[in-house]
Amino acid sequence: MSHGAGGKATQTLIEAVFLDAFRNPLLEPLEDAALFSVAGPRVALTTDSYVVSPLFFPGGNIGDLAVNGTVNDLSVSGATPLYLTAGFILEEGFPVADLTRVVSSMQEAAVAAGVSIVTGDTKVVQRGKADGCYINTAGVGVLLGDISLSVACAQPGDAIIVSGPIGDHGITIMLARGELDIEADIISDTAPLNGLVASLLAAVPGVRAMRDATRGGVATILNEIAKAADVGVLASEDDIPVRDEVRGASELLGIDPMYVACEGRLVAVVPGESAEAAVRAMRGHPLGAGAAVIGEVVADQPGIVRLKTAFGGTRIVDLLVGDPLPRIC
Amino acid sequence: MAIRVEGIVQGVGFRPFVYSLATRLGLAGLVGNDVDGVFAEAEGPPAAVREFLGALQRDAPPLARVERVTATAKAPIGTATFAIVASDPAGRRSTLIAADTATCADCLRELAHPADRRFQYPFINCTNCGPRFTIIRDVPYDRPLTTMAGFPMCDPCAAEYHDPGNRRFHAQPTCCPACGPRLTLLDRTGKPLSDPALDEAAALLRRGAIVAVKGLGGYHLAADATCEPAVAALRARKHRADKPFAVMTSDLAAVAQLCRVSAAEAALLTSQARPVVLLTRLPGAAVASSAAPGNRQLGVMLPYTPLHHMLLAAASRPLVLTSGNVSDEPIAYRDEDALERLGEIADAFVVHDRAIHIRTDDSVARAFAGRPMLVRRSRGYVPEPMTVRGGFARPVLACGAELKNTFCLAKDRYAFVSHHIGDLENAETLRSFAEGIAHFSRLFDIAPQVVAHDLHPEYLSTKYAVELDGVDLVGVQHHHAHIASCLADNGADGPVIGVAFDGTGYGTDGTIWGGEFLIADVAGFARGGHLATVRMPGGAAAIRQPWRMAAAHLHEAGLDVAGLGVVRRNAARWDAIVSMVRRQVNAPLTSSAGRLFDAIAAILDVRDEISYEGQAAIELEQRADPAEGGAYRAGIESGAPFRANGSDLIAAAVGDLMAGVPTELIAARFHHGMAILILDGCVLLRERHGLNTVALSGGVFQNLLLLGSTVTRLEAHGFTVLTHSRVPCNDAGISLGQAVVAAAGQRG
Ligand SMILES: [Fe+3]
Ligand SMILES: [Mg+2]
Ligand SMILES: [Zn+2]
Ligand SMILES: [Zn+2]
Numbered sequence A: 001m002s003h004g005a006g007g008k009a010t011q012t013l014i015e016a017v018f019l020d021a022f023r024n025p026l027l028e029p030l031e032d033a034a035l036f037s038v039a040g041p042r043v044a045l046t047t048d049s050y051v052v053s054p055l056f057f058p059g060g061n062i063g064d065l066a067v068n069g070t071v072n073d074l075s076v077s078g079a080t081p082l083y084l085t086a087g088f089i090l091e092e093g094f095p096v097a098d099l100t101r102v103v104s105s106m107q108e109a110a111v112a113a114g115v116s117i118v119t120g121d122t123k124v125v126q127r128g129k130a131d132g133c134y135i136n137t138a139g140v141g142v143l144l145g146d147i148s149l150s151v152a153c154a155q156p157g158d159a160i161i162v163s164g165p166i167g168d169h170g171i172t173i174m175l176a177r178g179e180l181d182i183e184a185d186i187i188s189d190t191a192p193l194n195g196l197v198a199s200l201l202a203a204v205p206g207v208r209a210m211r212d213a214t215r216g217g218v219a220t221i222l223n224e225i226a227k228a229a230d231v232g233v234l235a236s237e238d239d240i241p242v243r244d245e246v247r248g249a250s251e252l253l254g255i256d257p258m259y260v261a262c263e264g265r266l267v268a269v270v271p272g273e274s275a276e277a278a279v280r281a282m283r284g285h286p287l288g289a290g291a292a293v294i295g296e297v298v299a300d301q302p303g304i305v306r307l308k309t310a311f312g313g314t315r316i317v318d319l320l321v322g323d324p325l326p327r328i329c
Numbered sequence B: 001m002a003i004r005v006e007g008i009v010q011g012v013g014f015r016p017f018v019y020s021l022a023t024r025l026g027l028a029g030l031v032g033n034d035v036d037g038v039f040a041e042a043e044g045p046p047a048a049v050r051e052f053l054g055a056l057q058r059d060a061p062p063l064a065r066v067e068r069v070t071a072t073a074k075a076p077i078g079t080a081t082f083a084i085v086a087s088d089p090a091g092r093r094s095t096l097i098a099a100d101t102a103t104c105a106d107c108l109r110e111l112a113h114p115a116d117r118r119f120q121y122p123f124i125n126c127t128n129c130g131p132r133f134t135i136i137r138d139v140p141y142d143r144p145l146t147t148m149a150g151f152p153m154c155d156p157c158a159a160e161y162h163d164p165g166n167r168r169f170h171a172q173p174t175c176c177p178a179c180g181p182r183l184t185l186l187d188r189t190g191k192p193l194s195d196p197a198l199d200e201a202a203a204l205l206r207r208g209a210i211v212a213v214k215g216l217g218g219y220h221l222a223a224d225a226t227c228e229p230a231v232a233a234l235r236a237r238k239h240r241a242d243k244p245f246a247v248m249t250s251d252l253a254a255v256a257q258l259c260r261v262s263a264a265e266a267a268l269l270t271s272q273a274r275p276v277v278l279l280t281r282l283p284g285a286a287v288a289s290s291a292a293p294g295n296r297q298l299g300v301m302l303p304y305t306p307l308h309h310m311l312l313a314a315a316s317r318p319l320v321l322t323s324g325n326v327s328d329e330p331i332a333y334r335d336e337d338a339l340e341r342l343g344e345i346a347d348a349f350v351v352h353d354r355a356i357h358i359r360t361d362d363s364v365a366r367a368f369a370g371r372p373m374l375v376r377r378s379r380g381y382v383p384e385p386m387t388v389r390g391g392f393a394r395p396v397l398a399c400g401a402e403l404k405n406t407f408c409l410a411k412d413r414y415a416f417v418s419h420h421i422g423d424l425e426n427a428e429t430l431r432s433f434a435e436g437i438a439h440f441s442r443l444f445d446i447a448p449q450v451v452a453h454d455l456h457p458e459y460l461s462t463k464y465a466v467e468l469d470g471v472d473l474v475g476v477q478h479h480h481a482h483i484a485s486c487l488a489d490n491g492a493d494g495p496v497i498g499v500a501f502d503g504t505g506y507g508t509d510g511t512i513w514g515g516e517f518l519i520a521d522v523a524g525f526a527r528g529g530h531l532a533t534v535r536m537p538g539g540a541a542a543i544r545q546p547w548r549m550a551a552a553h554l555h556e557a558g559l560d561v562a563g564l565g566v567v568r569r570n571a572a573r574w575d576a577i578v579s580m581v582r583r584q585v586n587a588p589l590t591s592s593a594g595r596l597f598d599a600i601a602a603i604l605d606v607r608d609e610i611s612y613e614g615q616a617a618i619e620l621e622q623r624a625d626p627a628e629g630g631a632y633r634a635g636i637e638s639g640a641p642f643r644a645n646g647s648d649l650i651a652a653a654v655g656d657l658m659a660g661v662p663t664e665l666i667a668a669r670f671h672h673g674m675a676i677l678i679l680d681g682c683v684l685l686r687e688r689h690g691l692n693t694v695a696l697s698g699g700v701f702q703n704l705l706l707l708g709s710t711v712t713r714l715e716a717h718g719f720t721v722l723t724h725s726r727v728p729c730n731d732a733g734i735s736l737g738q739a740v741v742a743a744a745g746q747r748g
Helices: A008-022 A062-076 A096-113 A168-176 A194-203 A217-229 A244-253 A272-283 B014-025 B046-058 B105-112 B155-162 B197-206 B228-238 B252-256 B263-269 B306-315 B335-342 B427-443 B460-466 B478-489 B540-544 B546-557 B565-569 B571-583 B593-603 B615-623 B646-658 B663-689 B704-716 B731-747
Strands: A042-050 A079-091 A116-125 A133-143 A159-162 A209-212 A232-236 A266-270 A292-298 A305-308 A314-316 B002-008 B028-034 B037-043 B065-072 B082-084 B183-187 B211-214 B219-224 B246-248 B276-281 B297-301 B319-323 B348-352 B364-368 B371-376 B386-398 B408-417 B450-454 B472-476 B496-506 B512-520 B525-531 B642-644 B693-697 B720-722
Touching: A008 A096, A008 A116, A042 A062, A062 A079, A062 A096, A062 A133, A062 A194, A062 A209, A062 A266, A079 A096, A079 A194, A096 A116, A096 A133, A159 A217, A159 A272, A168 A244, A194 A266, A194 A272, A209 A217, A217 A232, A217 A266, A217 A292, A217 A305, A244 B571, A266 A272, A272 A292, A314 B427, B002 B046, B014 B028, B014 B037, B014 B046, B014 B082, B037 B046, B046 B065, B105 B306, B183 B197, B197 B211, B197 B219, B197 B306, B197 B348, B211 B335, B219 B228, B219 B335, B228 B319, B252 B263, B263 B276, B263 B364, B263 B371, B306 B319, B306 B348, B335 B348, B364 B704, B386 B478, B386 B731, B408 B427, B408 B731, B427 B460, B450 B460, B450 B731, B472 B478, B472 B731, B478 B496, B478 B512, B478 B525, B478 B693, B478 B720, B478 B731, B496 B593, B496 B663, B512 B593, B512 B663, B525 B663, B540 B546, B540 B593, B546 B565, B546 B571, B546 B593, B546 B646, B565 B571, B593 B615, B593 B646, B593 B663, B615 B663, B615 B704, B642 B663, B646 B663, B663 B704, B693 B704, B704 B720
Parallel strands: A079 A116, A232 A305, B028 B082, B211 B348, B246 B297, B276 B364, B386 B450, B450 B472, B496 B693, B525 B642, B693 B720
Antiparallel strands: A042 A133, A079 A133, A159 A266, A159 A292, A209 A266, A232 A292, A305 A314, B002 B037, B002 B065, B028 B037, B183 B348, B211 B219, B219 B319, B246 B319, B276 B297, B364 B371, B386 B408, B496 B512, B512 B525
């Protein structure tokens, strides 16, 4: 297979697979760059690379993951996502049928998010040099008004909200590898969050910050808040939504859902008095139906995230430095 | 002559002792406290001065520990009298501070004497007894720098305090009913109930109520130890499933009605430190079964404050006296906090208005081979320093482990190991860790330049260390720290064969160690051998659920196990856990000895899940028939490092179990098998390295059946064996080991 060398074969691949799927006026000329003008005064730009094993898993595949991930990075920064790029690194011998499936999922995700994939790139590497398919997406969005979000703005008294049950994606991936004798009825939460973010911002203009809880999970985001704003974070174990199936599988695996990646969940910091309105607005959107206040920003013990446990204890939820090896004796 | 006395010489009646000594010898001069200890000047006939100097060390008061007396010549100034002068708070501090000490016999006599003005006064104390460490805010040790600052002495107390001939001369916490702290009984909402508080509290206890009692280092929760419903209610409200409660009895005779007490154990029980002593319960002892469920042992302590003496007398029965907390929280010691946190547990509160400055848990000890063996070194022992051979060229802070944390600050010859801090993952505990370090730094004037820490990157103590600026960091391997701690406990430097058997510790190869044979001295170590590694399916979950370790070990041993109870009980999850082992998903490798004990405990149907650290191994030890001498044999693969096959012990145990051998015999044979495994490893290393001394450390050696069997076998083969006595073999001893290793590294 010589797709990706830049010659005729690549041309065919692009036209057969990508153009067909992503067809839109900006992409169609197939020029070196997509040209467009942006409406707002400020532009947001982000990029992310997607590597996941397995490539296809319950609830999605690497394609929608790559679109949703970049849409979400733009969304939680307060931007309205507009255009995406897509770069593919394909392992020689990767079935075209699989690629077609990936690409059509990307297009469906783009349509769902209201964005267009306007330029792209493909490279094919030797067999064994890649794990089937890697995707990089970049995205551009516009910031409306003078919105400015940052976790460094968190203040004591603020509420911390999560948009739905956590840990679905990461546990789904672990089980989808098929190595374990563990059955669980779980699917990935991969989804575009721009619609949910728009509902939230419309209802609560004073939102301080949002983060999508990807690698490192909600625990990592809470730590980012505590460190960036030099505040304490006090969350409550009982208030953190986790599906029973996810909790069961996590217990079996010995993994704390707080550290497990989500791909369609955000954490929002809002002023305490807006907490109720924020939860109401999020619950009004299908992707925020399980939204809940999980904790608060406090002045005490700045830089540290504490979790109130079911028995009234308070345990520290720290950033993980590496693989979580047991600390208990 | 100008004289300086260093050591524990403040708050122990040292100045009145010097005064009466000088007066008796007809010497003139003065004596006083400063931040370095006691200073004195003496003039008179040379022979009398010589006698004076000798007696300072020889005849010092009971609580004093004289480390050094230095005398320099000084021109006589011709005074005629000997005087006690005011404290001098200036300059460098290196005073030693005494630990809290149980009420002395003189004070007890006064407490019981109706004509005494302190009759039945629950805060009676003198220079020979009473609170010290727990009430000291700063040095020098003087009343204004203690939590007694708010209690100005009445005239009679002040007269005693200033009378060099009185037992209360310069007793900083001295007080009486007229001027000192008062007891109050509160209901669970904080409303005052009645007076006299202790009589009513005792009446409540006798009716089965739970009463929170403010003690010396924190709040206890008390219940009638003979009343099963009361103790069971305490368990339920505290959310403490199985972990044994300590019991306090009025005196030694009352202990003997509950437990077997050896001479060494009696000495521990009645020592000034008054630790909880783990004793073997007598069959049919009148103690509620939920005080220490499934346990042949009972932790017992004797009263150590006048309040406890009075409460026990009024209740006229043994009381459960357990730390005032919910599940694994640190013990409550501030009044508002106690009311808030214990309000759901206690029916009433016995409180008083003398603040506790430093939360200090009860110490726990047992006797091994006639020697004390501390399991938790805290109230009554802390902050007395360990004197360390070789000393500390630069001031050291050692941050300790994650669980059962203690820290250690060290300089000159002294290592100050802290009180029990606890499990750092708890937010309140982490706070007291940082505050405790600051407090010790101030009290003992130690500004650390070298900071030692564990190699585990996720230990909160490690993270604390690496965030410090302007210090030299020294990472110390966990099991090396265990062995160095044992060396320091024995005043030795090595090299030795160090056998460090515990639950988990981070190894230099990134795997989890815990069944280690080290060739070690205080400066360094090499791994001479270890238990063969197995997977821990689920990481920390495999520690909480010993049946997972059974699955891992049985898989490793390749045993067909379908008939075992542990497999049947966990059938729904067994294949999932085995698949995690096979596919190495969240299943780190470990050479842990503790996990091997866990596996056997689950296989012998002793326990599948634990509710406190070490529970499975503790219950396995109790299961073992003490009369059984048989042993399983484990093979050793003699590489360097060698690998000892714990799975051989598993296979032998499973074989016996299938053959219908009682689990009591299997448990005993496993213990002796471990002891022989240790002996075989040590013999191999003696051949390789020519070392004849073995140091035993790590929490696994809290198991006295294993320890006894191991020591006996090693000694029979000509080894000299070092075991722990003054510092726990568990992770509470890690900080001392780290400090010693860091100091040895500094010496190069
Ligand atoms: Fe250890
Ligand atoms: Mg991203
Ligand atoms: Zn006394
Ligand atoms: Zn008085």
